[in-house]
Amino acid sequence: MAREKSVCVHKGGMPVATTEQQIKDLLKRYDTNQNGLLDKAEVQRAFNKLGSLFPSYRAYRGIKIADDNGDGVVDTYELEKLVQYVKKQNYNLANYKNLHVV
Numbered sequence: 001m002a003r004e005k006s007v008c009v010h011k012g013g014m015p016v017a018t019t020e021q022q023i024k025d026l027l028k029r030y031d032t033n034q035n036g037l038l039d040k041a042e043v044q045r046a047f048n049k050l051g052s053l054f055p056s057y058r059a060y061r062g063i064k065i066a067d068d069n070g071d072g073v074v075d076t077y078e079l080e081k082l083v084q085y086v087k088k089q090n091y092n093l094a095n096y097k098n099l100h101v102v
């Protein structure tokens with residue numbers, strides 16, 4: 001049984017630092033129609049998953065901050081800025097389900 005798993009799962013109460021890569025991966029997973037762009041509904045679902053109390057507001061602000069070309073959606077380049085915005089909210093991806101950050 002020497003099969004290695006490529007995914008490392010942290011269980012228990014060990015605090016895991018929220019990295020930019022984690023945030024980026026999470027946001028990308030919420031590109032539900034997989035067009036490479038995150039619209040407000042998709043970003044809102046991501047914030048909801050992160051435990052935000054105001055996912056609609058966060059999505060609005062996040063897109064406003066990240067959206068450089070003003071088309072209302074977040075593309076791959078703008079995603080970096082959205083990641084920074086999410087990071088500033090200090091969500092802990094390890095236990096985002098019961099975390100509430102204002």
Ligand SMILES: [Ca+2]
Pocket residue numbers: 031032033034035036037038039042
């Ligand atoms: Ca999309």
Ligand SMILES: [Ca+2]
Pocket residue numbers: 066067068069070071072073074075078
């Ligand atoms: Ca854009």
